[in-house]
Amino acid sequence: MLQKIYIRHIPQMIDQHVELAGWVCRVRGSGKVSFIQFRDGTGFVQVVAGIQDVSVEDFESIRHLTQESAIRVSGKVIASEHSPIGVEILANHIEVVHKTEDYPITPKEHGTDFLMDRRHLWIRSARQQAILTIRHQIVTAIRHYFDDSDFTLVDAPIFTANECEGSSTLFATKYFEENAYLSQSGQLYMEAACEAVGRAYCFGPTFRAENSNTRRHLTEFWMVEPEVAYMDLDGDIELAEGLVQAIVRRVLERCKNELQTLERDTKPLEAVIKGSFPKISYTEAVQIIQDSGSPFKWGDDFGGADETIISGKFERPVVVYGYPTEIKPFYMKKDPENPKVVRNMDILAPEGYGEIIGGGQREESLDVLEASLRAQGLAPAIYSWYLDIRRYGSVPHAGFGLGVERSVAWICGLPHVRETGAFPRLPNRLRP
DSSP states (O other), X not given: OOEEOOGGGGGGOTTOEEEEXXXXXXXXXXXXXXXXXXXXXXXXXXXXXXXXXXXXXXXXXXXXXXXXXXXXEEEEEEEOTTSTTXXXXXXXXXXXXXXXXXXSOOSSOOOHHHHHHTHHHHTTSHHHHHHHHHHHHHHHHHHHHHXXXXXXXXXXXXXXXXXXXXXXXXXXXXXXTEEEEEOSOSHHHHHHHHHHHSEEEEEEEEEOOOOOOSTTOOSEEEEEEEEEETOOHHHHHXXXXXXXHHHHHHHHHHOHHHHHHTTOOOHHHHHHTSSOOOEEEHHHHHHHHHHTTOOOOTTOOOOHHHHHHHHTTXXXXXXXXXXXXXXXXXXXXXXXXXXXXXXXXXXXXXXXTEEEEEEEEEOOOHHHHHHHHHHTTOOGGGGHHHHHHHHSSOXXXXXXXXXXXXXXXXXHTOSOGGGSSSSOOBTTBOOO
């Protein structure tokens, strides 16, 4: 009886007979032997089919196989010095499940729009599969990190009645007789949750109606947002550093082939797991930008180009803390020693990738929080449930959000976030 298996497992199965099911990437060969580049979703392997090893009917079918035809392969796993995974399959039987005609994505060069219009097919390519595999390992690392650190997963709602990150980027929709919005963040709900379970996190999609066509922006993206009761800014930074290192460590350990497929230089990633990150204040970051010749002024918010200048001074992720109060949301806690800045932090990835984490300590005083809401033109009545957190058992607490897509782009070394997920949403793209 043949053992049905996946390509990712066959390097440990040399000299065993297996059955694989997948798709043809391409076929080449001579009169007596054919070579099939074959994939099954877990990896790629070469299948060798000699005229002496398969039936006449099989050999004739192989000669006419087309790109993305679906096949089943039976054969023996043999060692191969030339294979990226160290093995190949010596076939004894090939079954054609479906022969594909006129597959639109060929090995030639295609434009980005052409590929994005066919994203449902483009994700079958080796590069895109490597990215999706690394994304999966990043998500797994995130869940393990929090699950192993006494956190409780608490799902935040997608429909919300109030803003969290500014009204200019809200997707509005009718919710029966009320107005509702797609969630910009689960943070406010996690602040409530952490006073129920102590250490809470949510992990799901968030939405920003921001018409930004940059390499760092999507209109729909995934964030993980932890919130911890009785935590200050220092504890928040330590938690965030540990998360980034856990993610990078898992990818380096489990995605060697995928990183190689992407031709990713792993030295910058290896540096991430070597100790604590450098830390600078917002004021020090401003000086770095100004020293580069930029007319940036203290009190301005960082743009992508500014983050690139700052992170370019460091070989590892850098923590920037203490941003001006005026440019931060109402819930940020002011620094008691300098109310002009808040107790927040961002983590900027190196190599020009910019912010991957943003967070900080939250204001726990009811009076101060109500005043901050009014100062930003927001009605405290709309946030009555949120203010209840400060009315009943309020404690110091802190948290942050990590953007999955930006993290994937950085770790994979991608030039644009549109390749970081299977079906990205951008201002000009709602399909497929």
